[in-house]
Amino acid sequence: MNREELIAQIKIKQSFLCVGLDPDLEKIPKHLLDCEDPIFEFNKAIIDATKDFTVAYKPNTAFYECHGSKGWESLAKTIDYIPSDCFVIADAKRGDIGNTSSYYAKTFFETINCDAITVAPYMGEDSVSPFLSYENKWVVLLALTSNKGALDFQMLQDKTGIRLYEHVIKASSKWGNPDNLMYVVGATRAEEIQQVRALAPESFFLVPGIGAQGGSLEEVAKYGWGKDCALLVNSSRGIIYASNDVDFSEKARHEAKKLQQEMANILVIKGMF
């Protein structure tokens, strides 16, 4: 999916919601555990319930890999099941020397047909660029993450006061462009989002951290708004585990709809219609 198509979906669905598909056998409803593939059945129900309100899905590979090859089958089936009008982000946080990154790109853009993959920037340009060589595919590069550990290295300043995450954004903007490169910017650091936005006015931000991690949608929109919205705000646990009973998909739909309605209001205020 390219940028224009993604923006069109945001307008059609009046939403910039991304639903994180992080299925955990200890948290999904017990009645699903008897299915042959509980993870896929759970995801299928969540996708059916939320697809009207979300423009993107973000399966996190950790929750699939922990089940070995069976988990990778569940992941592949899930990605196949996601409707073609939704943007699919493999939250995989890969990144290796160029030769190896090209195999990760093959994995997530060919073997399983994702639109985007999250990539860690530590190893620099040649670890990122193999992912950028695919047409209509995206890198979502870690910039300023939502967790406590973001403070350990991402905020380090060089002699002129430029922080590491700023270096990551400045350097990577030469490797890719707003048509194939997004950034992860955590909702838990709302005021810093503004500084990131100043560095990358057109780039999409994938914003985790609202809900379970404590970030606010209103603040994200206030500080992070970019050209044509340029935000994908993720919620995982707040939607998919809204209930762990037989009504889980209904409750997930309710939570997704609630966020979508808040987003629709923001899109109106921001003049997207």
Place this chain on the structure above:
Amino acid sequence: MNREELIAQIKIKQSFLCVGLDPDLEKIPKHLLDCEDPIFEFNKAIIDATKDFTVAYKPNTAFYECHGSKGWESLAKTIDYIPSDCFVIADAKRGDIGNTSSYYAKTFFETINCDAITVAPYMGEDSVSPFLSYENKWVVLLALTSNKGALDFQMLQDKTGIRLYEHVIKASSKWGNPDNLMYVVGATRAEEIQQVRALAPESFFLVPGIGAQGGSLEEVAKYGWGKDCALLVNSSRGIIYASNDVDFSEKARHEAKKLQQEMANILVIKGMF
């Protein structure tokens, strides 16, 4: 495998060689492609041929994942096949928020029984610590990598001249210790290895970059030697693709033996016997 056992293996085999298992269907001998699981058959032959000369194996997950669930089966079979006296490093370069990293730890330390996993430090302490909570399991943290992109961020200096990779080593030495934390230090930056060693005199370094990437074993030993050796020097392509014909395992054995003999000489000179 704990530190004492790893050092004992280095003494028994007179080797600090790690063989990278990066099977690529375009590079492995053609006659293996008719097997049901060419990747496993290739690895099995490489392991049989090299196990006398190597103390560690390092499968890189990218080369398995690109085949989807089938690739993960090949990976699991490979890890099961590696003899128990060899240290197994999943070269996976994972790292995510704490809750997610704990699932990656489960993947590589429980679902497949590796001794160690490579981890990217960008997301800080809570992205690394879940891997450190397992007894006799290891994190191999990216510090100074062997690729060109290492210069993009890892060498950035703060106001006092401390580089990012030095921050990574200093901070992480509070999260773990030389019994559960190693560092990736590339052979292509031999003189900088000395500076890294000064910061972490007891920690094992996993050193990629000799052979295909241009690093020298002699220089690595000269600049990188630590307490009880504390080096695992990796070779992937130089060993496993020494030949792509029917004699591939014989040639791999030859290359591994050659490196082991150089290493035995170094171990003698350094007084390990």
